Amino acid sequence: MPRKKIVVLTGAGISAESGISTFRDAGGLWEGYDVYEVASPLGWAKDKEQVLKFYNMRRRQLKDVMPNAAHYALAELEKKYEVIIITQNVDDLHERAGSTNVVHIHGELTKSRSTAPPYNIYEIGYSDINIGDKCEKGGQLRPHIVWFGEPVPLMADAAQITAEADIFIVVGTSLVVYPAAGLLEYASHNVPKYIIDPAKPEVFSVHKNIEFQVEKATVGTPKLVTKLMKD
Numbered sequence: 001m002p003r004k005k006i007v008v009l010t011g012a013g014i015s016a017e018s019g020i021s022t023f024r025d026a027g028g029l030w031e032g033y034d035v036y037e038v039a040s041p042l043g044w045a046k047d048k049e050q051v052l053k054f055y056n057m058r059r060r061q062l063k064d065v066m067p068n069a070a071h072y073a074l075a076e077l078e079k080k081y082e083v084i085i086i087t088q089n090v091d092d093l094h095e096r097a098g099s100t101n102v103v104h105i106h107g108e109l110t111k112s113r114s115t116a117p118p119y120n121i122y123e124i125g126y127s128d129i130n131i132g133d134k135c136e137k138g139g140q141l142r143p144h145i146v147w148f149g150e151p152v153p154l155m156a157d158a159a160q161i162t163a164e165a166d167i168f169i170v171v172g173t174s175l176v177v178y179p180a181a182g183l184l185e186y187a188s189h190n191v192p193k194y195i196i197d198p199a200k201p202e203v204f205s206v207h208k209n210i211e212f213q214v215e216k217a218t219v220g221t222p223k224l225v226t227k228l229m230k231d
């Protein structure tokens with residue numbers, strides 16, 4: 001018997017209890033920065049140094065935080081299920097908790113990307129990117145992050161993965177940023193769907209079989225995983 005496939009969509013809320021501030025809870029300010037100034041192609045065009053400084057700060061912060069019980073619980077699911085995590089988060093906490101199949105639809109802090117064709121991507125770990133750091137072709141390196149207004153290249157893959165789910169779980173996302181927020185609609189009609197968030201997100205969905213767990217990720221996720229491991 002093939003193993004059942006669980007697909008999990010995660011957002012900033014799953015990393016909140018690890019100490020990474022969520023985006024909208026901070027009122028559109030990330031550590032004092034106006035997000036549109038630091039997370040958009042326009043912001044990059046205007047002030048590259050500020051953008052790099054912002055992401056260098058976030059990368060340094062990432063080095064000092066740890067996965068939490070929700071990340072670990074999702075990794076545990078792999079003992080019984082095929083699990084694919086589609087995350088909007090740019091942190092590496094799912095991987096550090098042991099999840100082996102993570103799709104980062106909004107990019108990754110631990111990678112840089114060239115601004116010159118063929119736009120190569122590089123592993124940089126937790127080190128800074130500075131003005132003057134260039135690829136072999138001479139292109140300035142930028143964070144490997146999908147900014148506001150940029151296309152989401154992995155979206156088609158994410159939709160396909162979601163359509164194949166036997167169980168679909170959403171943890172810690174306000175479901176307001178598209179196209180990721182629309183993923184729920186790609187899930188098959190009859191598969192069980194769970195949404196874990198302490199502030200029940202408003203869901204405009206054709207699906208009726210959605211079970212809400214209005215709880216923090218570190219409470220709701222291990223609870224759901226315990227249930228799924230027994231099913």
Ligand code: APR
Nearest residue numbers: 011012013016022023024088172173174177197199216217
């Ligand atoms: N456990 C679970 N959920 C939580 C917790 C917690 N401890 N704390 C907060 N949340 C929930 C909030 O209630 C909210 O619904 O996490 C969600 C965070 O929402 P956003 O800050 O909007 O984050 P996200 O949905 O991931 O944003 C999507 O927008 O900022 C851009 O590209 C960025 O990937 C990001 C995207």
